[in-house]
Amino acid sequence: MTKPYVKQHIENEVSTIEFFHPAHNSLPGDILAQLVDEINKAGADINVKVIILKSGGERTFCAGASFKELININDAETGRVFFSGFANVINAMRKCPKFIIGRIQGKTVGGGVGVASATDYCMATKFAAIKLSELNVGIGPFVVGPAVERKLGLSGMSQIAIDANTFYDAEWARQKGLYAQVFDTxxxxDEAVQAFAENLCSYNPEAMKEMKRVMWQGTENWDTLLAERAAISGRLVLSDFTKETLKRFK
Known part of the structure; x- marks a missing residue:
């Protein structure tokens, strides 16, 4: 079985950051922390103009939070720290001075939808259905909610957050604004992502940096907001309802 990893590869001024976990690319705390580090590194690297964010494997882009870690949370502080991992990734993507292109090859759930939503431009295959499943286990998409709402609008985010059992197909996500383009294969x-990234490298980096800052205006409070949201999830994960549900998933 391939071990989990986060790796970065830089070529022709394009940084490709890739994460992988054998459990459908789920995101435990250590992978989340490594993602933050790599995004910050690429953001600060003068040799990088554009970032591509992708996951390994062919099927699932990201299954969201690691169930193994969720099951083992037994106090509110541990819960807050775990969910802060997602907050830290989203905030790193938000503050990164370079455009981040998302490459979504397959289904994405929960925290994975948050990661996709925090990219600046996102391309997907027709297999890249999305689901916010948090309500199913007795919590809610509190930490990723602001990023998802920023892309899908409040009504789109509310729809998939409340209808927590349903996968919404890639075309729905494109119409709502999460995906810019959807491909058959x-x-x-991959061809389109590469060509798009290389084209962006021909633009003025200062202009792109200013544009990114302007596009994310109004999110300056997210450091505080997402930390508060992480505390809500950290508390709810301890509820009897959630503990029982997670046992069933186990």
Whole structure:
């Protein structure tokens, strides 16, 4: 079984950050922390103009929070710290001075939808259905909610957050604004992502930096907001309802 990893590869001024976990690319705390580090590194690297964010494997982009870690949370502080991992990734993406292109090859759930939503431009395959499943286990998409709402609008975010059992297809996500383009195959998507990234490298980096800052205006309070949201999730994960549900998932 392949071990979990986060790796970065830089070529022709494009940084490709890739994460992987054998459990459908779920995100435990250590992978989240490594993602933050790599995003910050790429953001500060003068040799990088554009970032591509992707996951390994062919099927699932990201299954969201690690169930193994969720099951083992037994106090509110541990819960807050775990959910802060997602907050830290979203905030790192938000503050990164470079455009981040999302490459979504397959289904994405919960925290994975938050990560996709925090990219600046997102391309996907037709298999990249999305689901916010948190309500199913007795919590809610509190930490990723602001990022998802920023892309899908309040009504779109509310719809998939409340309808926590349903996958919404890639075309729905494109119409709502999460995906810029949807492709029939992974190969076609990869070609488009690469060409798009290389084209962006021909633009003025200062202009792109200013544009990114302007596009994320109004989110300056997210350091505080997402920390508060992490505390809510950290508390709810201890509820009897959630503990019982997670046992069933186990």
């Amino acid at each position: 992974t190969e076609a998507m």
